[in-house]
Amino acid sequence: MTEIAGHSTAETKCGFVALIGVPNSGKSTLINQLVGAKVSIVTHKVQTTRARVRGIVMQGPVQLVMVDTPGIFKPRRMLDRAMVSTAWGEAGEADVIVLMIDAARGLEEGSLKIIEGLAKSKANAKKPIAIALNKVDTVKRDELLALAHACDETGIADDIFMISALNGDGVSDLLEWCGEHMPLSPWHFDPDTLSDMPQRLLAAEITREKLYLRLHKELPYASTVETEQWESRDDGSVRIDQTIFVDRESQKPIIVGKGGQTLKSIGAESRKELESLLGHRVHLFIHVKVREKWAEEQARLREIGLDILG
Ligand SMILES: Nc1nc2c(ncn2[C@@H]2O[C@H](COP(=O)(O)OP(=O)(O)OP(=O)(O)O)[C@@H](O)[C@H]2O)c(=O)[nH]1
Numbered sequence: 001m002t003e004i005a006g007h008s009t010a011e012t013k014c015g016f017v018a019l020i021g022v023p024n025s026g027k028s029t030l031i032n033q034l035v036g037a038k039v040s041i042v043t044h045k046v047q048t049t050r051a052r053v054r055g056i057v058m059q060g061p062v063q064l065v066m067v068d069t070p071g072i073f074k075p076r077r078m079l080d081r082a083m084v085s086t087a088w089g090e091a092g093e094a095d096v097i098v099l100m101i102d103a104a105r106g107l108e109e110g111s112l113k114i115i116e117g118l119a120k121s122k123a124n125a126k127k128p129i130a131i132a133l134n135k136v137d138t139v140k141r142d143e144l145l146a147l148a149h150a151c152d153e154t155g156i157a158d159d160i161f162m163i164s165a166l167n168g169d170g171v172s173d174l175l176e177w178c179g180e181h182m183p184l185s186p187w188h189f190d191p192d193t194l195s196d197m198p199q200r201l202l203a204a205e206i207t208r209e210k211l212y213l214r215l216h217k218e219l220p221y222a223s224t225v226e227t228e229q230w231e232s233r234d235d236g237s238v239r240i241d242q243t244i245f246v247d248r249e250s251q252k253p254i255i256v257g258k259g260g261q262t263l264k265s266i267g268a269e270s271r272k273e274l275e276s277l278l279g280h281r282v283h284l285f286i287h288v289k290v291r292e293k294w295a296e297e298q299a300r301l302r303e304i305g306l307d308i309l310g
């Protein structure tokens with residue numbers, strides 16, 4: 001029998017927990033809260049997460065692989081379709097599904113559509129489903145109870161939790177429930193791992209987060225960020241070159257800003273976070289390029305970690 005960090009594989013448990021829900025319901029905030037580190041970017045805007053992000057959570061002999069997914073919405077571009085199919089694909093492969101619902105928004109159409117989809121798949125493969133009513137810090141108790149009742153009536157959930165992904169309220173009960181449903185299995189990851197995301201991709205995501213926070217309207221959705229170069233220097237610092245791709249020529253000056261100010265401040269914010277993440281100095285160079293229809297381009301989507309199904 002093999003031993004992993006003191007636990008024999010006969011008693012270890014490990015499995016995948018897919019966090020799904022409409023955009024902005026708080027999935028990425030929850031995975032960060034559970035992992036105890038920022039593994040997935042968060043903004044106040046919808047459609048922030050574009051590809052799967054895995055975070056590893058240890059509970060004694062149980063290893064939970066939490067899977068953050070893009071929000072499920074009505075897709076238009078190839079990028080959107082790949083995002084939504086990633087979310088459903090991860091739900092299909094997971095051992096447990098947690099459906100996140102923003103309690104302040106209640107059972108809106110988007111969430112009802114997901115419940116419909118889950119009901120169909122539940123008929124084929126019975127797997128535990130929990131509903132997590134999130135952002136309970138923003139709603140009144142009686143509204144919350146009415147919503148929990150309505151969720152119960154859908155018949156989709158084996159359990160319903162009331163949580164605040166932001167401040168951590170109720171999160172440990174949800175985690176415990178997930179742990180109880182993990183199958184006997186050797187751990188998939190080294191228990192010290194926080195995430196399986198490559199550093200280059202995480203670095204691009206951090207810049208994209210700053211871009212989302214800084215830009216408005218359609219611009220965030222018209223952009224993508226790639227890390228092109230990563231060069232460690234002898235003095236212990238690292239030089240990172242990134243490119244922001246935009247759809248149209250007219251978008252470029254908005255990202256760059258007057259006298260380069262907008263790009264400069266996006267870069268400064270990103271560099272600060274990269275330095276604290278990597279623990280050494282970072283020289284960050286961000287270039288802006290126009291690439292029409294990048295959101296329809298398989299290579300661009302693969303670069304951000306999306307599988308293309310055609
Ligand atoms: N008040 C409050 N805000 C929250 C809570 N959880 C998340 N938020 C906020 O909700 C917004 C969206 O959070 P995200 O974690 O990015 O949501 P998401 O579901 O990952 O969104 P997509 O990636 O777009 O699908 C952010 O502004 C969060 O700070 C919560 O428990 N309480």
Ligand SMILES: [Mg+2]
Pocket residue numbers: 027028029040041042048049068069070071
């Ligand atoms: Mg997200």
